[in-house]
Amino acid sequence: MELLKVENLEVVYNDVVLVLKGLSLSAGQGRITALLGANGAGKSTTLKAISGLLEGEDGEITDGRVLLDGEPVQGLAPEKIVRRGVFQVMEGRRIFQDLSVEENLRCGAFTRPSREIAPGIEAVYGYFPRLKERRRQLAGYMSGGEQQMLAIGRALMAKPRLLLLDEPSLGLAPLLVEEIFEIVKKINQSAGVTILLVEQNARAALAIAEHGFIMENGRIVMDGPARELLSNPDVQEFYLGIGGSGEKRSYREVKHYRRRKRWLG
Amino acid sequence: MAYYLQLIIGGLVVGSIYSLVALGFVIIYKATKVVNFAQGELVMVGAYACFALTVQMQLPFLLAFLCTLVFSVILGLALERLVLRPMIGEPIISVIMVTIGLSSVLKSLVQLFWGTDIRVYPQVLPSEPVVIAGLPVAPVYIAAFALALTLFVIFTLFFKYSRLGIAMRATAYDQQAAQSMGVSIKNIFALSWCIATMVSSIGGIILGNINGINSQLGVLGLKVFPAVILGGLDSLLGAAVGGLFIGVLENVCDAGAKDLLGLSGFKEVAAFVFLVLILMVRPYGLFGTHEIERV
Ligand SMILES: Nc1ncnc2c1ncn2[C@@H]1O[C@H](COP(=O)(O)OP(=O)(O)OP(=O)(O)O)[C@@H](O)[C@H]1O
Ligand SMILES: [Mg+2]
Numbered sequence: 001m002e003l004l005k006v007e008n009l010e011v012v013y014n015d016v017v018l019v020l021k022g023l024s025l026s027a028g029q030g031r032i033t034a035l036l037g038a039n040g041a042g043k044s045t046t047l048k049a050i051s052g053l054l055e056g057e058d059g060e061i062t063d064g065r066v067l068l069d070g071e072p073v074q075g076l077a078p079e080k081i082v083r084r085g086v087f088q089v090m091e092g093r094r095i096f097q098d099l100s101v102e103e104n105l106r107c108g109a110f111t112r113p114s115r116e117i118a119p120g121i122e123a124v125y126g127y128f129p130r131l132k133e134r135r136r137q138l139a140g141y142m143s144g145g146e147q148q149m150l151a152i153g154r155a156l157m158a159k160p161r162l163l164l165l166d167e168p169s170l171g172l173a174p175l176l177v178e179e180i181f182e183i184v185k186k187i188n189q190s191a192g193v194t195i196l197l198v199e200q201n202a203r204a205a206l207a208i209a210e211h212g213f214i215m216e217n218g219r220i221v222m223d224g225p226a227r228e229l230l231s232n233p234d235v236q237e238f239y240l241g242i243g244g245s246g247e248k249r250s251y252r253e254v255k256h257y258r259r260r261k262r263w264l265g
Numbered sequence: 266m267a268y269y270l271q272l273i274i275g276g277l278v279v280g281s282i283y284s285l286v287a288l289g290f291v292i293i294y295k296a297t298k299v300v301n302f303a304q305g306e307l308v309m310v311g312a313y314a315c316f317a318l319t320v321q322m323q324l325p326f327l328l329a330f331l332c333t334l335v336f337s338v339i340l341g342l343a344l345e346r347l348v349l350r351p352m353i354g355e356p357i358i359s360v361i362m363v364t365i366g367l368s369s370v371l372k373s374l375v376q377l378f379w380g381t382d383i384r385v386y387p388q389v390l391p392s393e394p395v396v397i398a399g400l401p402v403a404p405v406y407i408a409a410f411a412l413a414l415t416l417f418v419i420f421t422l423f424f425k426y427s428r429l430g431i432a433m434r435a436t437a438y439d440q441q442a443a444q445s446m447g448v449s450i451k452n453i454f455a456l457s458w459c460i461a462t463m464v465s466s467i468g469g470i471i472l473g474n475i476n477g478i479n480s481q482l483g484v485l486g487l488k489v490f491p492a493v494i495l496g497g498l499d500s501l502l503g504a505a506v507g508g509l510f511i512g513v514l515e516n517v518c519d520a521g522a523k524d525l526l527g528l529s530g531f532k533e534v535a536a537f538v539f540l541v542l543i544l545m546v547r548p549y550g551l552f553g554t555h556e557i558e559r560v
Contacts, residue, residue: 111447
């Protein structure tokens with residue numbers, strides 16, 4: 001069963017820049033789906049198109065549909081989409097730095113009835129005990145990892161059905177990435193939240209996802225079960241940094257891949 | 266000495282009105298980043314609305330007071346919807362021009378309906394002074410100060426604990442992130458204009474009970490600038506302290522200049538002289554936030 005279906009989405013910024021060029025993807029109910037791609041491919045744009053946050057950036061959906069449980073939600077105001085159960089954790093965490101940790105969490109529950117707030121906060125502390133120790137602290141003074149935890153915890157306060165995570169590993173040490181991804185997996189399993197995970201760290205993302213989509217230049221160029229993507233030689237070469245001969249390769253060579261355009265065919 | 270103490274008390278009372286107006290100004294600035302040059306005119310409109318209700322329509326004062334509050338909420342909503350919202354996304358200077366235009370329009374409307382004469386409210390509180398610590402103080406002063414204080418306590422609690430109050434602070438920090446929580450930015454903007462017109466109206470009503478009112482009342486809005494810049498543009502506590510301080514400063518400097526230098530009229534400039542001094546020392550005000558610099 002697909003909770004989210006995106007069909008032939010086209011997004012234009014400032015009336016001229018076409019960033020998504022007929023993108024289609026789907027996210028299965030209760031599953032983790034990864035969306036991978038190079039810088040500037042349009043991953044964040046895809047998430048913002050789903051959550052309605054394009055509105056504030058002079059971006060517009062010019063074609064295609066976003067279906068949540070079969071119902072179109074494209075073009076709705078972001079606050080309406082949040083009330084439908086879609087919550088985006090934006091790239092760069094975007095926590096409210098001059099609010100305390102607990103006030104940030106309360107903000108996450110903006111659309112929920114008051115009686116859910118206290119148990120919600122406790123549940124978040126269950127996933128992220130470190131936040132509890134810092135509950136009264138100004139969020140701006142927390143470390144990057146703690147801020148990411150707060151950003152995810154804040155999202156949980158909204159009790160979303162679909163959680164859109166934009167690069168949760170950004171700027172975190174490998175050990176912390178692992179910790180955070182484990183918690184994401186736990187959230188998915190224990191709360192049954194459907195997750196669409198955008199990542200640069202393809203290996204970490206595919207390790208917890210059931211299904212993956214790879215996008216390039218505003219389109220999906222490949223998709224499949226995470227296990228298959230992990231063993232696919234092209235994916236290994238360009239997203240996991242393992243060259244054909246087994247040696248490490250860098251992202252710089254993505255350009256070289258673009259010239260070949262093997263998947264666009 | 267007693268003379269100066271009286272001046273300080275008078276300064277605190279007028280200062281508490283500045284504080285209210287500054288509060289309105291800061292709320293709008295924080296939430297919408299609009300510098301509202303019509304804040305003083307909102308005070309004037311509130312004062313005249315209450316005047317019309319008590320004197321011209323003969324309503325009991327308390328009822329007139331409540332009706333004025335309702336009126337100012339509606340006015341705030343209307344201004345936000347019809348004047349400010351179309352300006353969203355326009356350059357800041359255009360928005361400032363619009364608020365300056367708004368102040369002229371409001372002033373002309375008041376002159377149109379009530380002329381330019383000084384109007385006085387009927388006496389609501391007894392005029393017999395109460396003696397506090399050996400000093401006679403007019404009951405209206407005490408009421409004015411208490412009312413302003415109460416409002417500040419209410420708003421402090423509102424911003425600290427209520428869902429909407431926290432959402433307003435969140436919006437002030439990062440609009441798009443607040444939107445991603447399901448906060449409607451339009452509603453927050455409308456709410457901040459409502460609060461701002463309401464507290465300004467209350468300031469106007471208090472002023473009407475202390476002095477007479479006339480169509481130049483809006484000039485008071487200018488006093489808000491030293492008050493908020495002293496307190497930091499985005500701090501409620503700063504607005505409160507700044508307002509009180511400016512009120513006292515004006516009175517004391519005025520008398521001081523008269524006694525010591527034989528100068529009169531220092532009252533009008535004292536606040537602005539002080540403003541320049543403060544900006545030289547602490548450009549973000551006494552209570553304003555420095556940005557938290559870390560990513
Ligand atoms: N607000 C905007 N206005 C104009 N162009 C934009 C805007 N936001 C993004 N773009 C452009 O759209 C393209 C896709 O951007 P997007 O942020 O979706 O990429 P991304 O895949 O998330 O990249 P990254 O991995 O670097 O975060 C980029 O070329 C970018 O310059
Ligand atoms: Mg991105």
